[in-house]
Amino acid sequence: xxxxxxxxxxxxxxxxxxxxxxxxxxxxxxxxxxxxxxxxxxxxxxxxxxxxxxxxxxxxxxxxxxxxxxxxxxxxxxxxxxxxxxxxxxxxxxxxxxxxxxxxxxxxxxxxxxxxxxxxxxxxxxxxxxxxxxxxxxxxxxxxxxxxxxxxxxxxxxxxxxxxxxxxxxxxxxxxxxxxxxxxxxxxxxxxxxxxxxxxxxxxxxxxxxxxxxxxxxxxxxxxxxxxxxxxxxxxxxxxxxxxxxxxxxxxxxxxxxxxxxxxxxxxxxxxxxxxxxxxxxxxxxxxxxxxxxxxxxxxxxxxxxxx
Numbered sequence: 263x264x265x266x267x268x269x270x271x272x273x274x275x276x277x278x279x280x281x282x283x284x285x286x287x288x289x290x291x292x293x294x295x296x297x298x299x300x301x302x303x304x305x306x307x308x309x310x311x312x313x314x315x316x317x318x319x320x321x322x323x324x325x326x327x328x329x330x331x332x333x334x335x336x337x338x339x340x341x342x343x344x345x346x347x348x349x350x351x352x353x354x355x356x357x358x359x360x361x362x363x364x365x366x367x368x369x370x371x372x373x374x375x376x377x378x379x380x381x382x383x384x385x386x387x388x389x390x391x392x393x394x395x396x397x398x399x400x401x402x403x404x405x406x407x408x409x410x411x412x413x414x415x416x417x418x419x420x421x422x423x424x425x426x427x428x429x430x431x432x433x434x435x436x437x438x439x440x441x442x443x444x445x446x447x448x449x450x451x452x453x454x455x456x457x458x459x460x461x462x463x464x465x466x467x468x469x470x471x472x473x474x475x476x477x478x479x480x481x482x483x484x485x486x487x488x489x490x491x492x493x494x495x496x497x498x499x500x501x502x503x504x505x506x507x508x509x510x511x512x513x514x515x516x517x518x519x520x521x522x523x524x525x526x527x528x529x530x531x532x533x534x535x536x537x538x539x540x541x542x543x544x545x546x547x548x549x550x551x552x553x554x555x556x557x558x559x560x561x562x563x564x565x566x567x568x569x570x
Contacts, residue, residue: 284337408446423480
């Protein structure tokens with residue numbers, strides 16, 4: 263999330279009641295999660311296990327719950343609860359704006375685009391030319407849809423990230439300020455759900471096709487010309503490179519990469535990153551030929567045991 267203007271370290275410290283470590287006029291242009299931070303951004307960290315990763319990231323400012331040695335060229339914002347303060351920044355700079363119409367006045371809809379009945383289009387949404395948006399589709403604020411996109415009935419684009427912190431009194435939600443970008447020539451089936459990024463964008467790239475009832479988690483990037491069959495669930499912060507095929511009921515862990523041209527056979531569970539150009543099967547997913555051989559050997563072993 264980028265701020266409307268550059269703020270100083272002093273301004274942000276006063277906003278969230280933090281102790282600043284660094285020059286008062288140190289410039290800050292936004293805040294983001296660690297996997298998408300850029301110079302000028304704030305990143306938050308609240309566990310010692312991840313201190314070094316945050317301090318060595320591209321972020322210019324680290325929002326942290328302990329005063330530590332600050333690397334050269336960076337600044338710190340020290341608070342008791344970085345998670346809550348990150349939410350304060352989201353609320354201040356990108357607060358929720360209630361809708362007053364089914365299609366917001368600030369939405370931009372391109373030429374020859376068809377909007378069917380009962381569609382909701384939120385604030386600042388951009389939809390390109392020659393699109394078809396079928397009934398009961400919901401497109402949340404700030405989403406961007408390219409040209410020649412088809413979205414089938416009941417699909418929801420831009421719901422909040424599934425991101426919570428466990429506290430003694432229950433779960434505390436990390437507020438979402440990101441969005442969803444759907445590029446040109448993407449087809450999205452019925453009843454799909456594509457969550458927005460926490461502070462950046464969830465992206466479906468050019469030419470990718472989604473079947474019905476597909477879930478794409480927050481901040482995930484789906485490459486060009488991918489094919490994703492029904493009941494697939496891709497967790498948050500994943501990278502699915504170009505020309506990947508995910509067959510029905512595939513599920514993934516968060517934060518993994520599936521490289522270009524990989525094919526994941528149905529009902530497989532992807533628990534770690536996979537190399538491209540190969541076919542995978544099983545849980546945990548492995549190269550399909552080897553996995554199928556293992557299944558055949560296990561079945562033969564069980565048959566032999568019954569004969570004993």
